[in-house]
Amino acid sequence: DQQVKQNSPSLSVQEGRISILNCDYTNSMFDYFLWYKKYPAEGPTFLISISSIKDKNEDGRFTVFLNKSAKHLSLHIVPSQPGDSAVYFCAASLTSGTYKYIFGTGTRLKVLA
């Protein structure tokens, strides 16, 4: 049973435009969410996180939105750059600091120059 789902396996966006990556979860007990980026031959790199007490968190070009009633979170990248081309994973945990993360299957983002 996939508790964290990323239903879009891939996404292509023009450079300079907005990239929106989506993630749905089923366990209402999750209270901490993260996005990781992964390049080939490298481990996942932390991008941004959000606690369930917030509905938005921003860090530079990256913004994560959380809609608890819909059990949905999204990552917005504005403006998108070719270097953002990677696989993006959303992850969730029951409590921040436990580090037992449940990951989605990933979305491959391609930013076209």
Next chain:
Amino acid sequence: DAGVTQSPTHLIKTRGQQVTLRCSPKSGHDTVSWYQQALGQGPQFIFQYYEEEERQRGNFPDRFSGHQFPNYSSELNVNALLLGDSALYLCASSKYQGQETQYFGPGTRLLVL
């Protein structure tokens, strides 16, 4: 400051064999978590070690075992290898119940023939 390191980078084994993967955490981190990432999937939590003890475990059989040493480095052992154990094995380190996220190593790619 060295990040998380893993060895070896690649490994080929045959069914029924045993394998040991190694991980050195980022400087200042005392907690190591192991994940298995099968092709096309997100990382799946195997277990976590802190103070040389297994603290949390995911849904993996007893064939998967681990160890943490006094210097915080860790090993993942898999016995009686199956074809389905072929995957990228990721190690992540963190500060126990700390507020910052965990950092991932580049992974060890295991192929079971």
